[in-house]
Amino acid sequence: MANDENKAPFYKRWWFWLIVVIVLLIIIFSAGRNDEDNKDTTNTGTEETTNDTNNKTKDNNRTNEDNDTTKEESAAAKRDNSSAKETTLNAGKFTVGTDIPAGRYVITGEGTGNLFVYDEDGLPVVNEILDKSADMGVPNVTTDIKDGQEIEISGLNAVTFTPAKTKLSNKLTTGTWIVGLDIKAGRYNVTTPSGSGNFFIYNNLGVPTTNEILDATGEMGVKQITVTLEDGQQIGISGLNEVDFTKK
Structure with a gap:
């Protein structure tokens, strides 16, 4: 019997299968560790x-x-506005550079009356009814006045010119504004919450590319204007307390 066991093939011997089991366990254990390392990595x-x-x-x-x-x-x-200085004028006619320094101003009045600013050719660049209550006119005008221009005030005891600050906004009031300085360039829907008045856009050569009557009710003009604003263009607003620009 002992001779038969010694002559049996090695794969039928117990120690061979023990070795096989041990090797399989090592392979399985190593594969599991590699998977965990790969997941962590x-x-x-x-x-x-x-x-x-x-x-x-x-x-x-x-x-x-x-x-x-x-x-x-x-x-x-x-926009350098260092030359502007707060000034109050009464009814009458005044010259920019003599009676008031040139600059950009927010102009307000006590009571109700007329404000005109004429260029050197005598053409009105500002023609507004100033009214603090905003019932008969606009409460303020924001604009640039230049040396040599003439200011005419009628029906108002006091009109105050306050140096204007430059800031970007999507709400503009009566006056003149520059795209890129006062409002960002872009495409907008333009409306007004109340009243009616004129809305202009001028190109870099001063030629009007948009000229509309903007009216909140749509009875005296249009309720909405869609425009594309480009840096350097000038916006002119007259007779309107507020104009809203909604980005498209």
Whole structure:
């Protein structure tokens, strides 16, 4: 019997199968460890990529915010209004550069009366009824007055010229405004919440490209105008307390 066992093929011996089982266990154990390592590596890589993406997005958002702030500061810097000084005038006729310094002003009056500003050719560049209550006219006018122009005030005891500050806004009042300084360039729907008046857009050569009567009710003019504003264009608003620009 002992001789038969020694002559049996090695794959029928008990120790051979013991070795096979041990080898299989080692292979299975090693494969499991490799899978866990791969998962950890993949997860770590994904987390790092996600964090990098989030950080880049935050950095981009900060950069865009900084750029917007810089643009607004830059726009304000392009309009030098250092020559303007607060001045109060009564009824009468006055010369810009003599009776009041040239500059950009917010003009308000006590009571109700007429305000005219004439250019050097005698043509009215401002023709408004000033009315503090805004019942019969507009409460204020924001515009630039230049050396040599003539101001005429009628029916008002006091008209105050306050130096205007430059800031970007989507709500503009009676006066003159520059795209890129007072409102951002873009495509807008233009409306007014009340009243009616004139709305103009002038190109860089001073030629009107838009000339409409804007009316909140639509009875005396149009209720809405769709426009594309470009940097450097001038907007003229007359007889309207407020004009709203809604981005399209």
